[in-house]
Amino acid sequence: MEKYNSQNLDALFEGVAQIFAEKKEELCEMDARMGDGDLGLTMEKGYGALPGILRENAVDGDVGMSLMKAGMKMASVVPSTMGTLMSSGIMEGGKALKGQAELGASQMSAYLSAFSQGLQKRGKCQPGDRTILDAIDPAAKRAAAVCDMGADLPQVINAAWEGAKEGVEATKDMVPKFGKAAVHAAKAAGVPDQGAVAGLYMIEGLKRSIDS
Amino acid sequence: MKKIMNAPEAYTDDMLKGIYAAHDGMVKYVNDDLRCYCTAHKKEGKVAIITGGGTGHLPLFLGYVGDGLLDGCGVGGVFQSPSSEQIYNVAKEVEAGAGVLFLYGNYTGDIMNFDMAAEMLDMMDGIETRSIVGADDVLSNANVETRRGVAGIFFMYKCAGAKAAQMGTLDEVLAAAQKAKDNTRTVGFALTPCIIPEVGHSNFTLEENEMAFGMGIHGEPGVWNGPVKTARELAEESVKEILEDMPLDHGEEVCLLINGLGATSQEELYILSGSVTQLLKEKGIRVYRTFVGEYATSMEMAGASISVCRVADDEMKEWINMPVHTPFYTQV
Secondary structure (H helix, E strand, O other): OOOEEOOOHHHHHHHHHHHHHHHHHHHHHHHHHHOOOOHHHHHHHHHHHHHHHHHHOOOOOOHHHHHHHHHHHHHHHOOOHHHHHHHHHHHHHHHHOOOOOEEOHHHHHHHHHHHHHHHHHHHOOOOOOOOOHHHHHHHHHHHHHHHHOOOOHHHHHHHHHHHHHHHHHHHOOOOOOOHHHHHOHHHHOOOOOHHHHHHHHHHHHHHHHHHO | OOOOOOOHHHHHHHHHHHHHHHOEOOEEEOOOOOOEEEEOOOOOOOOEEEEEEEEOOOOOOHHHEOEOOEOEEEEEEEOOOOOHHHHHHHHHHHOOOOOEEEEEEOOHHHHHHHHHHHHHHHHHHOOOEEEEEEOOEHHHOOOHHHOOOOOOHHHHHHHHHHHHHOOOOHHHHHHHHHHHHHOEEEEEEEEEOOEOOOOOOEOOOOOOOEEEEOOOOOOOOOOEEEEOOOHHHHHHHHHHHHHHHOOOOOOOEEEEEEEEOEOOOHHHHHHHHHHHHHHHHHOOOEEEEEEEEOOOOOOOEEEEEEEEEEOOOHHHHHHHHOOEEOOOOEEO
């Protein structure tokens, strides 16, 4: 699809819900080696609920407000740290789109940039700390670059996906600074960060929706 | 585990039902959510002060909602943060045209959720908020920014609550809380652990004659575990830590808060209070007002904390002496 509005925003996130349902076990296993082991559950539960939440909280003519409200509701569904970070990203993204009737190429780019900033602000993390941000930040930057050159929505999300993939690769050489992963730093060498992988899947899910 | 309850998973909500039933007319909940705890005495034009945090610390946090203190509280499960949506809904209810102050303890989950609630209020409703966290637990971290908030938050509640009752502006109420924060330090110690109902066993153990000095109110490890010391020895060690962190001059005045963690008798608290008062007197520090009792507990944990609040000026005395009345705390 080329453009979304507050009435069909749920369709944009259906692909994300699908992909996390498929990748739940994989993410839990990755996380169990480094952390709590609940990453897959959080992503599946939160993003699984999001399309329904978006349907129930659609604000007519305002995709930003719709996302903001949905992010807030999602935070109650998944109150863990990762869930709160995801919700913060969605809310920050919504804030950036406040008052906009449609979500197209430039809005997607703005959404991803704001999502990335939301993660940094709420999680107090920086690029290079080996977190989900290391997938989302390059994704947002790549999306912004092609958007400036006049790309359409499928091209923007594809660029974001390419950026996220490269970002995930780069985390193999990064040293974890946060959470239990920091305690298991030695085990992290050569392995991609599970949070960044989850970030890649989030982008991949959006891409799946847009391309379908 | 021996607890008076119906089911571990109903611990928080059953407690809340009991509170609303007992104190009908003073407090209420909104949004059909027991955990959105609000005063029933909203005052137009007053800055609304909202706190929040996990269950398991009564009278903290919700016990300070009432006349002359706070206006609302987001109630989390045992030792868990309330959700941003709950905080948001409380704020929407109690906001009275003068803005909202978020005043709570320095814990990661709480910070995330209060910050999110602040953004929602700003974006969706144009309601102005300010935030400040209690971070008085000296032994939790050398870095002031990352210290946990414990019983000393009482003085922040008292000062901010008084300034709001005097119809101060949002920034004035924030400044009152900041003044109390800057002048308050706490040291605590545990003698026995507590049990989270849904876990069913304590997450640490202490031998019969062992205590944990510097332990946090969720059982966060302290600075040493060792044989139980005398009240005088505990007073000396605690006051030493407090004064190293917040030096006081000869002749300065302080308020003293001797807080029980849940299972320690009032007799013991007064024994400790006597020792601390005597020690401060020997150091030439005047105790202006003493508070003894349970102000911030950790369910059935035994132990106590000592908070010292430097009385910075006459304005602060006025705030600390102002009468307040809530279902859990009355000061005349």
